[in-house]
Amino acid sequence: MSKNKATNQLWKVLGTGFGVAVTLGGTVGTGILRKPGPIADQIANPFLIITLWILVAAYALLGISTVLELSLSIPKAGAWYGYAERAFGRYIGFLVGVSSWLGTVTALAFGSYTFSEYVGILFPFFEDAENYVAIGTLALLWFFHQLGVVMAGKSQEWLSGIKAVALLGFIILCLMYGSGGMWHEPSASPKGLPLWSGIMTALLSIFYAFDGWHTAAYFTEENANPVNSMPKSMYIGVISVASIYVLINISILYVLPLEDVRHSKLAAADAITLLFGQNTGKWITAFLAISIFGILNTQVMFAPRVLYSMSRDGLFWKKASEVNALGSPSFATHLTVGMSCLLLLFGKNLNERLSDIATFFFVASYISGFSSLLRLRQTEPQLLRPYRAWAYPYVPSLLLFISILFLAGTLVQNPSSGIYVLLFIGGTYALYRSLFQKPKQQDSLK
Numbered sequence: 001m002s003k004n005k006a007t008n009q010l011w012k013v014l015g016t017g018f019g020v021a022v023t024l025g026g027t028v029g030t031g032i033l034r035k036p037g038p039i040a041d042q043i044a045n046p047f048l049i050i051t052l053w054i055l056v057a058a059y060a061l062l063g064i065s066t067v068l069e070l071s072l073s074i075p076k077a078g079a080w081y082g083y084a085e086r087a088f089g090r091y092i093g094f095l096v097g098v099s100s101w102l103g104t105v106t107a108l109a110f111g112s113y114t115f116s117e118y119v120g121i122l123f124p125f126f127e128d129a130e131n132y133v134a135i136g137t138l139a140l141l142w143f144f145h146q147l148g149v150v151m152a153g154k155s156q157e158w159l160s161g162i163k164a165v166a167l168l169g170f171i172i173l174c175l176m177y178g179s180g181g182m183w184h185e186p187s188a189s190p191k192g193l194p195l196w197s198g199i200m201t202a203l204l205s206i207f208y209a210f211d212g213w214h215t216a217a218y219f220t221e222e223n224a225n226p227v228n229s230m231p232k233s234m235y236i237g238v239i240s241v242a243s244i245y246v247l248i249n250i251s252i253l254y255v256l257p258l259e260d261v262r263h264s265k266l267a268a269a270d271a272i273t274l275l276f277g278q279n280t281g282k283w284i285t286a287f288l289a290i291s292i293f294g295i296l297n298t299q300v301m302f303a304p305r306v307l308y309s310m311s312r313d314g315l316f317w318k319k320a321s322e323v324n325a326l327g328s329p330s331f332a333t334h335l336t337v338g339m340s341c342l343l344l345l346f347g348k349n350l351n352e353r354l355s356d357i358a359t360f361f362f363v364a365s366y367i368s369g370f371s372s373l374l375r376l377r378q379t380e381p382q383l384l385r386p387y388r389a390w391a392y393p394y395v396p397s398l399l400l401f402i403s404i405l406f407l408a409g410t411l412v413q414n415p416s417s418g419i420y421v422l423l424f425i426g427g428t429y430a431l432y433r434s435l436f437q438k439p440k441q442q443d444s445l446k
Contacts, residue, residue, distance in 0.1 A: 012223065022219065022237075024163060028163060029291055029292060031208060033248075037261055042199075042202050044190070044258055045187045046253045056206045057210070059210075061238055067214045071226070077220070077305040079302075080096050080369050087372035097315065106340075112340065115289055118286075138296070138337050177276075213238050217234075221309075227386045300337060357424070360407065363403060
């Protein structure tokens with residue numbers, strides 16, 4: 001039975017189209033339109049820039065094979081939380097789950113504020129009401145997601161489709177009307193240590209732009225036929241994202257010369273403005289607003305699944321496992337949106353700081369996932385694995401190593417975040433011990 005209200009089970013109604021849409025919706029955001037400028041300033045070589053984007057795309061593609069093994073052998077809502085809890089026990093699961101959820105809550109707050117800034121540009125009436133617009137946006141999404149998983153899934157497909165068509169249109173216009181840009185200029189990239197430093201900075205930026213490649217794994221439990229549809233949806237989704245990213249970079253660099261692109265804060269808007277005049281830049285602003293709204297829609301959908309799964313396992317308050325009559329984890333959605341609204345009331349500066357810390361935990365989640373696969377292969381060799389990661393143990397080990405390097409890079413870029421991370425770990429441990437740790441006599445009866 002796919003719809004079970006009595007036992008608070010999620011509905012198994014999602015399919016391949018949703019998986020592709022949620023990958024696009026959860027990954028493609030403002031980064032791809034903003035990052036080309038700072039990256040070109042660091043490297044100044046279009047061939048090297050495209051190579052770096054392809055390398056990180058390969059990382060995401062290899063990561064899909066690892067996540068597929070985990071998601072199809074442990075088909076639980078919540079992705080990284082479920083894998084870590086199964087592989088390393090309840091506290092590590094609790095830590096990964098809480099950090100994953102809070103990271104998304106922070107991203108929701110920061111993203112909704114950014115969305116409100118773009119609304120203010122498009123409609124000056126809202127220019128000085130960013131917080132109200134941001135909270136109103138989250139309230140609208142909250143209301144919409146009370147209407148059920150089917151409606152939410154269809155909306156994600158539509159938003160992702162609009163986003164993909166707009167990006168393809170941008171690519172075609174740039175390639176049709178551009179005159180060569182950086183591609184026709186001699187390379188001006190730095191040499192020696194400055195070049196390697198620029199490459200590392202660029203890789204971190206590209207890595208963050210690809211964050212979200214695993215989003216479909218949050219919904220494995222709700223997939224009608226995950227063994228058949230999940231591999232198709234996740235690979236198609238990541239290949240689509242990677243293709244769009246590479247083509248957008250090629251297009252922007254084909255329009256803008258180096259001196260223009262390296263000083264650009266929003267390279268896509270500058271490219272369209274150069275080609276078609278000053279008034280056309282607002283079209284990019286409108287697209288950015290739609291793109292952010294699509295990501296917010298995805299986050300409001302997947303973040304509650306983490307709390308739902310934790311609650312069902314006794315690692316969060318029981319009420320968060322409630323599923324409403326239309327298949328949505330209702331109370332977990334209330335908590336997710338409510339916490340994001342609360343963060344907005346504290347202002348943009350706090351959210352920027354929390355966003356930096358959240359980046360650390362997003363990368364740490366990757367590490368927990370790749371580590372979980374390696375550990376579960378050792379501790380549970382008989383676990384049913386409908387899909388197996390490529391070239392085990394080499395690919396998961398390589399991905400783990402690369403993720404650790406990226407994690408170190410986040411600390412180098414934001415060294416002050418380290419103390420907050422330690423405080424967070426200490427706080428979650430105390431919370432776990434006081435509220436959710438099972439007594440030893442219960443553990444012995446498992």
